[in-house]
Amino acid sequence: MSTERIEATYTAKDITVLEGLDPVRKRPGMYIGSTGSRGLHHLVYEVVDNSIDEALAGFCSKIVVQLLRDGGCRVADNGRGIPVGPIPGRKDRKPAVEVVLTTLHAGEKFGGKSYAVAGGLHGVGVSVVNALSRRLVVEVARDGAVWQQTFERGAPTSRLRRIKASAKSGTIVTFWPDPEVFTDTVDFKRDVLAERLQEQAFLVRGVELALVDEREDPPAKQMFKATGGLADFVRHLSKGKEALHSKAIHFEAKRESSEVEVAMQWNTGYAESIHTFANTINTHEGGMHEEGFKKALTNVINRYARSKALLKDKEENLIGEDIREGLTAIVAVKLADPQFEGQTKTKLGNTDMRSFVETTVNDQLMTWLEEHPGDAKRVLAKCLQAAKARMAARQARDLTRRKGLLDSTSLPGKLADCQLTDPAVCEIFIVEGDSAGGSAKQARERSYQAILPIRGKILNVEKARLHKTLENLEIQALISAIGTGIGEEFDATKARYGKIAILADADVDGAHIRTLLLTFFFRHMQQLIDAGAIYVAQPPLYRVKSDGKYIYVHDDRELEEFRKQNGQKKLDIQRFKGLAEMEAEQLWESAMNPETRVLKQVTLEDAVAADRMFSVLMGEDVEARREFIQQNAKEAFIDA
Numbered sequence: 001m002s003t004e005r006i007e008a009t010y011t012a013k014d015i016t017v018l019e020g021l022d023p024v025r026k027r028p029g030m031y032i033g034s035t036g037s038r039g040l041h042h043l044v045y046e047v048v049d050n051s052i053d054e055a056l057a058g059f060c061s062k063i064v065v066q067l068l069r070d071g072g073c074r075v076a077d078n079g080r081g082i083p084v085g086p087i088p089g090r091k092d093r094k095p096a097v098e099v100v101l102t103t104l105h106a107g108e109k110f111g112g113k114s115y116a117v118a119g120g121l122h123g124v125g126v127s128v129v130n131a132l133s134r135r136l137v138v139e140v141a142r143d144g145a146v147w148q149q150t151f152e153r154g155a156p157t158s159r160l161r162r163i164k165a166s167a168k169s170g171t172i173v174t175f176w177p178d179p180e181v182f183t184d185t186v187d188f189k190r191d192v193l194a195e196r197l198q199e200q201a202f203l204v205r206g207v208e209l210a211l212v213d214e215r216e217d218p219p220a221k222q223m224f225k226a227t228g229g230l231a232d233f234v235r236h237l238s239k240g241k242e243a244l245h246s247k248a249i250h251f252e253a254k255r256e257s258s259e260v261e262v263a264m265q266w267n268t269g270y271a272e273s274i275h276t277f278a279n280t281i282n283t284h285e286g287g288m289h290e291e292g293f294k295k296a297l298t299n300v301i302n303r304y305a306r307s308k309a310l311l312k313d314k315e316e317n318l319i320g321e322d323i324r325e326g327l328t329a330i331v332a333v334k335l336a337d338p339q340f341e342g343q344t345k346t347k348l349g350n351t352d353m354r355s356f357v358e359t360t361v362n363d364q365l366m367t368w369l370e371e372h373p374g375d376a377k378r379v380l381a382k383c384l385q386a387a388k389a390r391m392a393a394r395q396a397r398d399l400t401r402r403k404g405l406l407d408s409t410s411l412p413g414k415l416a417d418c419q420l421t422d423p424a425v426c427e428i429f430i431v432e433g434d435s436a437g438g439s440a441k442q443a444r445e446r447s448y449q450a451i452l453p454i455r456g457k458i459l460n461v462e463k464a465r466l467h468k469t470l471e472n473l474e475i476q477a478l479i480s481a482i483g484t485g486i487g488e489e490f491d492a493t494k495a496r497y498g499k500i501a502i503l504a505d506a507d508v509d510g511a512h513i514r515t516l517l518l519t520f521f522f523r524h525m526q527q528l529i530d531a532g533a534i535y536v537a538q539p540p541l542y543r544v545k546s547d548g549k550y551i552y553v554h555d556d557r558e559l560e561e562f563r564k565q566n567g568q569k570k571l572d573i574q575r576f577k578g579l580a581e582m583e584a585e586q587l588w589e590s591a592m593n594p595e596t597r598v599l600k601q602v603t604l605e606d607a608v609a610a611d612r613m614f615s616v617l618m619g620e621d622v623e624a625r626r627e628f629i630q631q632n633a634k635e636a637f638i639d640a
């Protein structure tokens with residue numbers, strides 16, 4: 001999970017097809033999502049995706065990503081190489097490689113790729129990377145020679161030159177992101193890239209991906225290659241969880257122009273962790289392949305339970321939720337012409353994928369159950385137990401619902417609601433502690449800002465079943481204030497606020513509370529994260545008086561920056577210990593006033609990584625948690 005300052009977001013449908021690269025430089029956010037750290041990393045993904053396409057088409061077995069000491073990034077593959085000859089039918093006789101690098105969406109116009117990656121923000125083309133780089137060098141080995149061309153901010157600074165003879169083939173793209181575009185940072189984070197390359201390696205079996213960070217001395221090298229395909233992926237995701245059966249269930253099927261591969265494993269936990277992909281794109285919003293998978297899963301488990309008399313004739317079927325509790329699964333399809341739909345263009349729309357996946361899972365999962373009676377018994381016991389818990393939970397929930405605790409008909413007593421009711425303009429601040437809550441209530445603009453103080457640490461939902469979660473008073477207050485309900489009953493249209501901001505102290509305790517709240521949103525109201533409704537407010541750490549004016553400073557780096565800019569001046573610096581000791585006016589100016597506050601929008605950049613992070617960070621396995629925290633100690637908690 002990553003957070004970022006709010007900036008305008010656009011969807012792919014806003015992108016109009018234009019030939020030149022000017023529009024990319026004018027509105028980079030439209031092409032790569034943002035010009036922050038996320039957008040910066042998108043440049044790398046874009047180039048790697050092109051190499052992955054070559055691997056999917058069966059022409060590339062190795063991809064190397066190098067982070068250069070001078071801030072550049074080099075992506076090398078041993079694919080066919082971008083064509084260097086002129087494009088048939090084009091008058092200007094420009095080499096295809098130049099057209100690919102200087103024209104938006106050129107990739108689609110030729111090449112006849114079998115499984116072209118084109119969804120969401122991906123597949124915008126290497127030309128976008130070129131436009132947003134202060135310099136880019138492309139080298140192609142193909143047609144008996146190595147060819148090279150250079151560019152600056154998207155414009156060629158040389159013609160395509162033949163460098164030397166070569167019998168090899170492949171493409172090397174080296175680019176230096178433009179600091180005029182990426183004003184926040186041009187610093188690539190190795191961990192972020194590693195996570196992504198690791199995921200790609202799981203999805204394209206046998207392809208070798210390497211990451212070399214030459215900014216370290218000696219260079220840090222990581223290699224990703226998954227000979228076990230998705231089974232390796234599931235093992236990776238299940239780290240820190242206790243499996244119900246030792247080996248992941250793993251199967252695949254092919255037909256004319258499509259493939260499906262599934263790997264799944266049940267564990268003793270409660271989280272449902274299903275991730276779906278189409279042509280290596282994470283279909284975060286699901287779609288037809290996910291529907292087919294869930295339908296077959298429910299069907300097979302019920303049929304098996306009946307055939308073994310684990311469910312009696314008069315007993316009701318297990319529902320999907322019972323079966324998916326504690327299930328980690330990856331469903332990956334490959335198809336020729338993927339249709340990406342939904343809010344973030346990550347929902348697979350191809351209807352034929354539903355029946356293809358459904359039939360495959362129906363057959364193969366049933367076979368697995370029949371062939372592994374011992375494992376099957378443990379899985380079924382777990383599903384039946386989940387059903388029992390659900391019935392108990394339903395009773396608890398009916399009770400709470402009867403008392404009106406979860407819907408917004410009776411709002412929690414400590415909520416200081418706003419006067420307006422239009423969710424488009426209303427905001428809620430979830431504030432840690434009653435005293436900070438008190439200041440926030442005084443500070444707020446009551447027409448459109450609501451305050452919900454929460455006491456201490458809320459329940460860790462990672463370790464609790466749904467009915468335990470719903471019994472928790474802080475969580476009840478949260479659910480009813482927000483208004484959407486949770487789980488199956490979640491209804492986004494009932495949201496009472498357009499922005500939900502977590503306001504916690506800038507210290508370790510505050511970070512913990514923020515993580516608990518984010519875990520809750522991730523597991524039970526993920527749609528709100530998808531909709532961009534969840535924010536983290538950044539309370540300031542310092543107030544600096546300079547020239548009679550007060551300035552709020554959010555961290556030590558910012559303070560250092562400020563000191564540099566005001567070299568000679570004497571500064572009067574006040575350090576805040578916590579929200580509670582801030583005056584209402586200070587809180588308003590620094591954390592709540594839309595004109596001056598810093599709100600970071602919580603985005604699910606990588607749902608798979610977030611899933612793993614929450615299970616490990618908030619789960620039972622102390623050893624796995626210690627290791628995770630040590631490995632990630634350099635990174636602040638969740639980037640927030």
Ligand code: 0RA
Pocket residue numbers: 047050051054077079080081082083100107110111126171
């Ligand atoms: C257009 C057509 C073909 C391959 C590529 C582009 C291509 C692009 C990139 C970007 C990075 N690595 C790449 N490798 C290949 C098909 C070429 C053919 O038909 O031979």
